[in-house]
Amino acid sequence: MRSFRILLFPFSLVYGAIVIIRNYLFDKGFLKSTGFNIPIIGVGNLSVGGTGKSPMVEYLIGLLKDRYAIATLSRGYKRRTTGYILATEQTTAIEIGDEPMQFHIKHPEIAVAVGEQRIEAVPQLLYDRPEIKTIILDDAYQHRSIIAGLNILLTEFSNLYANDFFLPTGDLRDQKDSAKRADIIIVTKCKAGMHESEQSKVRNILQPLPHQHLFFTSIRYGLPYHIIDRSNRHLNRNTEVLLVCGIANPEPLKKYLQDETKSYDAMYYDDHHIFSFDDLKEIRKRFNSISHEEKIIVTTEKDAVRLIKFKEELQALPLYVLPITVSFLFNRAMAFNDLVVNFIESYKTGDHIQPE
Known part of the structure; x- marks a missing residue:
């Protein structure tokens, strides 16, 4: 399989060029990004495959749902419907997709919505549920038409984005430099007993910027x-x-x-x-x-x-x-929680720089 993917290297170069050009157009303002006057948290990755986005979104739901009126907004991958849908008691996974349905079943007290065009779905969601104070964008790191005030980037311990390459030779759907847009980088699916020397090794590979916060998590089965x-x-x-x-x-x-x-x-x-x-x-x-x-x-x-x-x-x-949950390693759960809550609270005090 690996040798076959190497044969697809020319296609990776073409795909990578398209991704780089698209990001350049966003960076220079030729493609527009829109912000909303509400705390928006983006959770995503640079690669395809299971980096643990759903458990992280659920962790955020558990952290925030008793403090704020929150909503999740997903694309609704592989659902058999199109357009914007706000989940109700009659909603099925066929209509909104696996992960959103999972959020809806486990957390019926929050708003769960899907929409391919999230730039259109956000205003509709806020119209339908005007009490919402925070939106979690699921799998939205590449969805640059919306400005997320807090970007959380996930990368799997066994397949770090820094060691990867563009599809189809590798697993990257975005360029490595896009990691610079992250406020928080989380290395997922680490061993529960991960040693500090391994943490240092990963930090040296990823080389987070001074303003970026790096965390390590493992999976905990219930x-x-x-x-x-x-x-x-x-x-x-x-x-x-x-x-x-x-x-x-x-x-x-x-x-x-x-x-x-x-x-x-x-x-x-x-x-x-x-x-x-x-x-x-x-x-x-x-x-x-x-x-x-x-x-x-x-x-x-x-x-x-x-x-x-x-x-x-x-x-x-x-x-x-x-069931699975996220467990933060090296006693860093409180530090992560504080970053997220302080980001939301900054909107109340006006300390947060509002997106243009």
Whole structure:
């Protein structure tokens, strides 16, 4: 696979040239960026694939939702609708996409909206929900038509943007220099016991600017809960697991199951896969083929929002959802929280420089 991607190097040069020209046009003002008189937090990355945007957005939701009226605005990747949609009680993942649906289910008290043209979606969202005081833009680092007052850039520990190259040879969808626009850089999916020497090594590779704040996070898995009745189930070394997932990077999850269970089988699907009845039949068939008595099916929260439509069929199936949260390393959670809250509070005092 790697050798094949190297053969695509000429296409990477063309793609990279287009990206660089686009950024130049924004930097010089030939393409316009618009600001809004409200705190907007942008969360994104420079690469394709799973850098942990959804867990970080959820972390921000948990941090802010009891302090402010907040909203999330996403593109709604791979949904089967177009245009602006504000989630309601009747909304499905097909209409707004996996991640927004996940936010909506877990945090029904906040506004969750999608829209490809976010420059048009922001005013509509503020019209629909005028009480909103803060907007979190999900996966919006390259969406430069909107000025985010606080830009949070994520990069995966095992695939740092500084060591990467443009698509399709590498995984970069933006140029490395775009990292200079970040206020906060977060290295995600680090080992929980990461040593300070590794932190220093990564810092030397990324070389953050003096004004940029660098953080390191790891994934923390929670207690699995049944997809329908939400009853909890502990994993142990006597449990055999059938993993069902369609996510960009399942490696951390595979490693976790290897460490925590007796053994596991796996059924992998494309990222954002829309599950069918045939898929459900195959899942049940594979699960029934496991002879061990203590066995369960495990899936991710992203996949769960696409499986929940089979509610009646899943009632009797031991299908458990494994939640994940972000854990800041080196006792830096409070420092990150303060940066985010102080950014929002600066709008109240007028200390923040309003975007043009």
